[in-house]
Amino acid sequence: MSNTSYPFKENSNVMNVQGGEKKVMKKILTVALSTAMAFSMFASVAFGDTAVTPQQKFDALAAKGIFNGYPDGSAHLEKEMTRAEFAKVITKLLGLKEVTGTLSYKDKGYDAKNWAVPYIEAVTAAGIMQGQDNVKKIFNYNGKVTIQEMATVLTRALKLEIPANPNNNAADWAKGYVQAAIDKGLISKDANFKANASRSQLVEAAYAIDQATNITFTYKVVDPSNVEFTLSTGEVVKVKLDKPLEANKETEVKFKDAAGNEYTAKVTWVSTAATKVSSVSAASLKQVVVKFDGTVDEASAENVNNYTLGTAAFESATLSDDKTTVTLLIAENSSALTNQKQTTLKVNNVKTGDGTKTISQNVDFTPIDVAVPEVAQVTGLGTKAFKVKFSEPVKASTVNATSFRIDGNVIAASVKYVYPDTAIVTTSLAVGDHTLRVSGVQDYSGLQIVPVENKFTVAEDTAAPTVVSVKSNDLKEVTVEFNETIKSVSSAYANVSSNTATISKISDNKVTLTFANPLNYTENTLHLAGVTDYSDNSGNVDTTVTPTLDTVRPTVVSSNFYKDGANYYVELQFSKSLKASSATDSNNYVLKKSNGDVANVSSVDSNGHPVIKPAYTESTKTVKINLGSSLSSTETYTLTASGIADTAYVSNVLLPYTATLTPNTVQNGNISRVWADVASGKPNFIYLQFNKTLATTGNGSALDAAKYSVKLPNGNTYQITKDNNDIDLISTNTVRIAVTNVPSDASWNGEVFVNASYVADADGNYFNNGSYTVTGKLGSSQVTVTGDVYATSTSQVKVNFTAALSNVNLGDFKLTNGAVPTSYTLSGDKTTLTLNFESGTLQPNVSGVTLSITNPSTQDAYGNTIVATTKPVEDGIAPSATGVAWTKAGKIYTATITANENLTITDNASLDYINKLFTFSIDGTDAKVTKVAKGTETNQIVITAEAQNKGDIGNDAFVSIKLDGTKNSAVNAITDGKDNALNAFSYATTNNNIAAE
Template identity: 50%
Template sequence: MRNTSNPNKENYNVMNTQGGEKKVMKKILSVALSTAMAFSMFASVAFGDTAVSPQQKFDALKAKGIFNGYPDGTAGLEKDMTRAEFAKVITKLLGLKEITGQLSYTDKNYTAKNWAVPYIEAVTAAGIMEGKNVEKKIFDFNGKVTVSEMATILTRALDLEIPAETNNSAPAWAKGYVQAAINAGFLDANANFAGNASRELLVGAAYVIDEAQNLKVSSYEVTEAGKVVTFKMSDGESVKVTLDKALEANKATEVSFKYNDRDFKHTVTYATTAAQAVVSASASNLKEVVVKFDGTVDEASAENENNYVIENSANSDGKQIASATLSDDKTTVTLLLADRASNVLPGQVENVLPSQRETFVQVNNVKNADNTKTITQRVAFTPLDVTVPEVKEVTALGTKAFKIEFSEPIVNTNLTSSNFRIDDKNIAASLTYVYPNVIIAETNLTEGQHTLRVSNVKDFSGLTVVPVEKTFTATADTAAPKVVSAKTNDLQKVVVEFDEPVKAVSGAYANVSSVKPVKTEISGNKVTLTFGEKALSYTDNKIFLTGVRDYSGNTGNVEHDVTSTLDSTRPTVVTSKFYQEGVSGDYIAEVQFSKALATSSIADRSNYVLKNADGKVPNANGLNSDGNPIRTPEFVKNSGNKIIKINFGSNLKDDNYSLTVSGLRDTAYAANVLLPVTINLSVKDAAYGEVLRAYTDSNVVSDGREVYIQFNKALATSGEGNALKAEKYVVQRGTGSTATYYQLTPNDSDIELISADTIRVTKRNSNFDLKASDKIVVSYVADTTGKYLDNGNYNYSGSTAVNRYVLEKEIVGRNAAITLAPSTVEATSATELKMEFTTPLSNAYARDFTATSVTYGTYTPSDAILSTNGKTLTLKFEDRKLPVAFTDLQISTIPGTVYTQDTYGNAVKIAPAANVKNTIVPEWDGKSPTVTQVGSTAQYTVTFFTTKDVQDNTIGNSVLSSKNLFRIILGNSATTVDAVNIVGNKVTVTVTATTPGAASTSIFNVELFKSNSESKLITDTVAGNALKGFEAK
């Protein structure tokens, strides 16, 4: 880049040139550009670039005013350059200010009219050049510059390293400078260094210096979805820059990069017409949602209705979507809700958007047009229908029917022929409703023009069409329906489109008459054929339809060629929900997929694995030892086999879990398999709503003036579930029909959110004082997602309905201790004991607890670890391990001050001591089993030991026998199990080798099947914990 700063502030170099002449030269060129970069370019381009001729270089410099040609129009490249010309070139190259009104030299003709004076004065003022005779002030502007002098000036200006050894014919004073120029490649070693430098030589040097000073970005290209920018430089080179973070689409961003040791900054824009996000969602009627993207999207993913979920609140199930239609410009998708929910009887209006209530559309897995981004986004909108439906078009279908198309979806309930009049006369007509906005009326018409009057037709918001008349012309139709197109969806579905609405089809088949569809559906001018096991061929097919009849009674048989498109798209997860269900509080995961799935694959429980935050299988009543659900997963009713319901039981700990789903197959003719996918599940988010703790600001309840209410979820502070509303907090005194209720305060300003999950209510009601055993009753409070806190009770209690959105908790004093959640203390190993508290803790100390056993003594924990949610405390016993066979272990807090507390300073108290459940699983002790042959027979005994005493729970000769739990191979022989004998922790299995000669006592494989975790045929003797499966060699 060009340096336009004050040159007189730079350092000077003094150069003695030929004849003792002294020149003062400033290293201004090394300031003007990076010396290493400039010279490397100078060497390689100025004297090695054959692509640009000297004349072209001259022309380029002339255009910039750096050089002038001679009066005859020539460049004079062969001429020697003069000192005046050299002064001008340096002035122009370095951007020096031309100086006028000053004459520093006394040369003849050195006057203001001399063209060279402003340039000579500029280089003199900059200290770059001096007169040849300083005392007489003679500049000698017509004098020549030798090659040695030019090389010396440029070498010093470019700060080239002067070599110690030289090999050139330059004068002694210039040898080092000339050698540097030769080594750098911009001078020929055989040049006449004593000779004058030509204008051509100066043009070459000036061209390179100018190029280096004006090096810039000529253009750029953004690729790889904004991750890579390739800059085209003005010297013709390209610089590829890979960014740490991809550019934001259609936004100007400054990018920094280095080129030839020089820093550059350039503003670039990743310009794309492909969508990056959803701009908006809207609904001008209650059956259609318009989703607008900020660019174009991929048609296949955009028109997959499974990629959208519409909910009017977090408390509602999603609306069923019939179709997703992409606009011609590929930027807008119109979602059409299904006519009615699958479980709603015909005639009932259902599955509509809520008018004037906030609603959400969740967009999932929609790809943009160039497949550089997958859009997943949740957008809020408020449906508002203020426009009455209109008759958009009336079309005669011959002389026996006519079709009416409305401007929006209409309700077909109670529609009769009385809604329509032809030529101001009542008609007798049979009506066919084609969802969402078409009515086909069958009635006889005369040829010619008719007037249709429509009345009392309603849309789904209840707005009625304004009685209107539309004219149409009926002409006789004698032609049978003709096929417009036919498209396949995999090998099992064909959609045939006709040139007019079809009333009936008597038969259909593909290729041969035996390949018939299992279902034929007619909707307007489309006929959909669904095939079963006998499907289309993989290549070309011929579709035959017989008895295709239109509304004029014209019938014909048609055939049409169609090329199969095999469905090779894997199913993917669209969305998931995790919640509690029923009075038992089972934890349910609902996973929605992009395609219908095969029933056989979703029923395979091994396709689902649940693990906790530590990556371990949780101990839960709904899971086996492998983390698979015990209950068989099933489809959600009326979900089109796209939503799976998985039950994990009711006792998952308040923790974060990961569900890995794999192996599921779709219903395509050649089934596609789901790639393994992991879904994060949070019990805290799924759990029923609960008031964890309600306490006053005083240790004595009756003295309380503030009530603190802690919930198990973060609370909403706006919307319908706003927790900062006074009417939602009432004190209940007593029970049943004699209970009395008091509102704590009438003022919303008395409700304060003191943490994400805790409310403080200031009592303003002077009509009552708080008492022990009073309850706080909280109603219709929502979490931050807008979902009401649900108590999980859907039943009636006595004669009073139990509202599922009402929560209760007894009010206690501030110093009331935090207690254990019921039946939550368990020892999971000899070194670990877990317990769950009713409210989250903020601090935990091992010294606050002690474990005691009458049989084994006292155990002191070595560490205390809180779970992420603060409710589960794990005590570690690394110093003295817990006995694995205990039956009487108890845990308690020590007397005195307890430092394990919640955020508000409330301490934990376990007194009296709580019983500890022994859930320590017995395992194989890890030592190699012993195999012994019984005499010389084919019978062998296999003996191994377990970590706890175990027992055999086989009853009689039941099929559920412990003998069926083992698979034992001795050498190369399989075996049959004859008996299982258990004494304490010693297990002896007697087997018979099926191939006696191949059996071995030293090479064997002993396996106990994991199914024992469910059958529990072998358990420990103290708690019934199943012996863990293993494989020993």
């Protein structure tokens, strides 16, 4: 078949379908039909498919005006059809435009009054039918349609490829068309091609084509980068988009079916997920309400660590039922907000409702508490107590017995205050209706409740509390919910009386139990003794619980690299509480240079571990690491955290997390990358990626159109866009700006510079150290390899890119020897790609190996592909020892080490330091290493040591030598000449196996 694209016209009736699908009717308006569809349909109807009879097919076509019956109302499928009638059928079937005012043939009676002329001219203009005598220009419109003519029309209409060597007995002019129809199973090879075709055969062919021209499909947006189309034939086409869909924006998507036919659809990803914080408010000085513009993920939205408000600590974060609003409760022992004074809430790492993005945003707001507290609800707790719930958090110091009057009378009572808004008042009450009057209670702004009578009913309560539900938190904490407010619990244990519980909290009708010893993994029996309500109904309660283990690993939710005074610090905030011993263990943090070597700075030891013990703050779940003052401004470092455990009974351990640290930008923010979407030589959008999270509110907001300008090659400067609506924050550090304010005739041919002025980071610091303007040169949207490509082992190659990658295709990469990677990993900032190959793919010295990137589809987070290139693979593989040769002369022992690469001994380390890299042991006593030198071969080193043993050394005495690889890599003392430090090794033998010199 020909490789032709098929244009479709959308029906104007577009319907929304549940689940984000749309249904669009498609009608082929050109002769380029859906070939494969027609093949299968025609073949099935022509050779035995009896699901639909020829008469039924005729009726269906007649209803569309494609076929006409005889005057007697019958189809007469057994009869033959004239060429004029067939021309009309084809015109109607394919939706061709009837042609008038043209007479291409000279048949008798072929004039403007002839009903068939518009149809004959239409199929002639489309190249589907032609005259029987082209010399005399005779169409023969009253002639019959032969099978070979029918085959010819089908072949042309379906755009079948004509075989080069047809083998059939059709007329010479028809052989190729007939053979194409035979090869596709449309007609039998044994047919009499010159015989007339019956109306029934023509109906079958027309019905097959008509079915192929009416194709419907639905689509479903799986995620912003993947759409599934389901054709009415049942075929499902999965399309991965080069550029992710934007929420709630119609986008044109092209796709092809299995036969190669192309379709065009307008797709809209309907998303109710949030994109940002729409507002923050505080009508109470102890509660903050965060409103998102859509739904958010419950787990991240209710993580109090994802919100920062000065020094305030949050007790809880509660997501509304519609998942759009979070209410933050400030802890009781934390200072309240200041009324009518602007402050800033930092929202970090709250995931959107569809999980595709995270929201990190600073929002300025002003608490306004002008409403007096009110009694929201009064509940009788039997005849001995009642419960009052207030409309907002109130001060505990103002809630006391004198605050309450029952039926106008002062009462003798004791009051239990439950933060933030509940009071339980114990006093004697008669059965029946009562009125409560509350006075003196104040909220945190000092506003006092207005005394108003509230009615409530007291009923006799003679039943002991019963259990409603039991929930566990790991293996050591259980919350039991009762059907009423609980006054006290005498004791509790699990399974056996010796496994006692501490009654750690009673909050209204919930009792929290904490166990010193863990519960069983399977079902546990809980016994609570003396469970008493406020009517003094008491009973023992037995219930069961199967603990839900905490199996969630801690994660790093944010990292902050900053400088305070002379020292650099990294602060990591975690998603949950950590074991302090693991959080402050220096061995769980490693500082390295960008090439993977341990950083040689005074703040870390030879293993890269911080010398100063990290500090952990439980209230904010943060670890602060002091990296000293000696980091180089010309170097990029990585700090990897690993082995850090949470407080779960069965500890969950952090997966290795790596933060990239760039000292030269730790104070001065800058534009790290600028690129554009270009059409006809002019950009439609300009993208600016900064090296820090951007401010989106306040004076430093990155969403202000007036802050961006371009300087074109002719020296003219223009503001990029007119309207703030044309600026989108597409990630926490990247903005997309529509180019709407530059003259249409402006030339972009040459160097273009983009300026951003008065833009601040999320902490309110202006970029470029306060000089306000940062400039970036407009470059390609493509992502390039930066720096050298290194082999870090015989099965790993490391590649650095100019932007973070999000979609890696291993098929893009190949080594000189044809090897392709089997897997990959990305660094924490996703700019470093490590390709994993089969073991032993590379030689230790990586001589002559190159890495090729060909026809790449690997992309960054914005859909920009990496650039094809070929780069030599540099040697980043640490050499290894392959053997040892021993000699001795008296008490002087020598070990000659052979490596798999040539070795170099550096001049940068003292001889004493190099000697101390080795441990040379003789019969259990450390010998004194006196010399480390190159051997006679370039891949050898010789270590000489003097035995310190008293007396003779027996023949069975063990002799061993060991290299401390960590210390060696810290200063690259012994390397392969390319700064790859010799790996650790250890060899041993007995004294009698060492030859004397």
